[in-house]
Amino acid sequence: MFTLEDIDGVEIDRRAALYGPLADAVRELIDATIRTETDADVIRDVEATVRAATTRLRDRQIDGAYGVRFTPDGTGMPWGNAVVGLRNPIAPPLDIERDEDGRHHSRFTLGAAYEGPPGHVHGGVCALVLDHLLGMTASPGDKPNFTGTLTLRYRRATPLGPLHAEARIDRVEGVKTFVVGTLSDAEGVTVEAEGVFITPAWARD
Amino acid sequence: MFTLEDIDGVEIDRRAALYGPLADAVRELIDATIRTETDADVIRDVEATVRAATTRLRDRQIDGAYGVRFTPDGTGMPWGNAVVGLRNPIAPPLDIERDEDGRHHSRFTLGAAYEGPPGHVHGGVCALVLDHLLGMTASPGDKPNFTGTLTLRYRRATPLGPLHAEARIDRVEGVKTFVVGTLSDAEGVTVEAEGVFITPAWARD
Structure with missing residues (x-):
């Protein structure tokens, strides 16, 4: 959905500073998941840690995909986008x-x-x-x-x-x-x- | 690189069973990272947890990207591939x-x-x-x-x-x-x- 959110620039910056570093951390985890050669017991332990972290994030979450949010001044926040999304670890982001x-x-x-x-x-x-x-x-x-x-x-x-x-x-x-x-x-x-x-x-x- | 690995089907299955579930867990984490609406302190805590998990995986890792591995019987293992890679959390995988x-x-x-x-x-x-x-x-x-x-x-x-x-x-x-x-x-x-x-x-x- 295209969603209008009644927030100002300060709130946008606060959210970017909160969600951006989390997505960056997951991007690094993706890279490490592909490249790791560490011991099997460490890999199983990390898997359990990741599943527990996911459960914590899902405690409250959006129903479905992120969509594109707009603020009252027309600022677009395509934060879930697969190429440019600030919150999407799949995005490089560009x-x-x-x-x-x-x-x-x-x-x-x-x-x-x-x-x-x-x-x-x-x-x-x-x-x-x-x-x-x-x-x-x-x-x-x-x-x-x-x-x-x-x-x-x-x-x-x-x-x-x-x-x-x-x-x-x-x-x-x-x-x-x-x-x-x-x-x-x-x-x-x-x-x-x-x-x-x-x-x-x-x-x- | 195209790399030849001297492993048999049993070893391939063992590796798939080790790395596949880790990549699956990271795929779920990606989805949760985009969709979470949980509290800021939880998000910061999860970010720290993810960074620590990444450090553990990087303890020993491949130098560079995954490449494509082949076994002596010609079985291909494109496990890092962005579309079909068993070990790549970005891949759906197809x-x-x-x-x-x-x-x-x-x-x-x-x-x-x-x-x-x-x-x-x-x-x-x-x-x-x-x-x-x-x-x-x-x-x-x-x-x-x-x-x-x-x-x-x-x-x-x-x-x-x-x-x-x-x-x-x-x-x-x-x-x-x-x-x-x-x-x-x-x-x-x-x-x-x-x-x-x-x-x-x-x-x-």
Whole structure:
């Protein structure tokens, strides 16, 4: 659900400072879960600890998924989002910046949790990141646009480590917005993407 | 790295029984981290517990990402994989079955951790799942094929909950294998995908 929460900036900051570090800690735990080679009895003990911690968190919880919350001034809090969610340990999370000319870009690092081919980013994770970035680029301001098609061209495998993604609007034709973007490592582009985004009937001029 | 491990089926089963439940427990913790509304002091306490558990797991760990391990009989163990990895808490994980005719399919459930639009699967997560399924379908037997392009058509939003994905080879033209697939909920198809996979020069007949 899109939910309106009657909270101010101070309260948003308080919540970010409370939930952000918990999600960060779980991100580290995810990495350690994949990579640990410690003794079996330690692993079983950690498993029990994690289950007990989960029970404590579930003592009071949202019914269903997080949704997207908005404050009265229109600040969006997509904190459960799988790519940018402050509260979602699956999200790297991406911090996306917008230039004055409308270009969007992000620098981020992907580790063991995002692996596909050995030592490399899963091709589908490249798609996940680019889908999100192109979608944000297609919907500047308050006009929503929904993904119609997304095409990815894999030039070469993307190594795990520091990466850079960027996207810009290529052209607008009626209700269709064409967005192009790339994922790159230090050596250059690894994946190219093009998305066609559609303005829904209810949001057209 | 692709690593050869000199272990038998009994040892593989032992490891799966050790690491699988830990990853499952962390998956539940991820969900609870997104959805908890419990008291601030509990959240801070759980965060400290998670950090301590991570330190214990990191006492001995793999240097870098998991890679893909193979046993002497050729059994693959892509346990760190972001979509199917038994040890990767980010992976749902998908259990993919192969029919006699080469069609691949999977039934799985996506919860709060995979959210994009409120109550719905992130479009990029749909891409992640389909990329993996189409890739597996394109590479039957021991002949590797790498993703050249992947095109996704979003027919409508995919709700969080039980889903079904399937893929089949449409045609083979020289070194190119064309694979098509779909993601569906109980009402029908939500996303269509087509992938073009390329046989690398070193693996051509």
